[in-house]
Amino acid sequence: MKIGIVVYSQTGHTYSVAEKLQEKLQANGHSVDIERVTTVGDVNPGSKNVTFQNQPDVQGYDALVFGSPVHAFNLAPAMRAYLEQIPSLQGKNIACYVTKGLPFHRTGGNQAISQMKKICQSKGATIVGTDILVWRGSTGKKIDELTGKFSVIF
Secondary structure, eight states: OEEEEEEOOSSSHHHHHHHHHHHHHHHTTOEEEEEEOEESSOOOTTOOOOOEEEOOOOTTOSEEEEEEEEETTEEOHHHHHHHHHOOOOTTOEEEEEEEESOOSTTSSHHHHHHHHHHHHHHTTOEEEEEEEEEOSSSHHHHHHHHHHHHHTTO
């Protein structure tokens, strides 16, 4: 299966999860590319106008994983704008994950995942998995859990 991992990452944390997931999926025999959503300049929480430097084309993939940080208790505006501009995800199986720094409930993880799912489903996708990774404590173990969970759904 050809799988695309499309990531928006400012600090590198979300991207590092994508790299570990790529390794795991490739070990299972899949062809996996990581593609990075990049913007021109900084994008502040709540921004509506996002200018992209790179918008990965997802049409050539059998399945997709979208990864993004949580910004201000919501999906990062750059990832939201990117997902909204994709014309169709019809017939694609999709998994989504977000990374966040605050370990407490009600700090945006569920909200961000819900936003990702809603946009993807509105474009015809089937959501096959989601996860929230809190970037504190035993992060390595949490990444292993996420990659293990996602590796068996594709």
